[in-house]
Amino acid sequence: MSNKTTGNPLVSYPVIVLAASGDVDAINAVLKYYEGYIAALSTRQLLDESGNPHLCVDEALRRRLETKLITKILTFNVA
Template identity: 80%
Template structure:
């Protein structure tokens, strides 16, 4: 496990500070930390040509959520 996500699967304060200051590696660590949650939020039921339902990650929604998270990270005041 990386140094940025040690304590009980929580993001460390230094990782949050680095991410909010624009550090690319720290932002990627935050995205990695939340990727499962974002994927779960992005699940949608799609139907094939026969009408059979399939549960899949909506990639457009997933990207929108990631973009929103990055935006909030960069505007977060960690001081």
């Protein structure tokens, strides 16, 4: 089964179970899957010294979103 909007395969159930149990590689796999979405959510329009708009990823916001995802992964009940 794949994600209909991106064509990417979904995160498999065994990976989710491993991530919820704290497996670092599995958590990284989930983070990798959501990497683009997190980057899109973290994108902000900033103005340069001339007032021209530029899109940039807010790294602090990106890290906060990743931390929130990791926290939710570790508290996820797979039972």
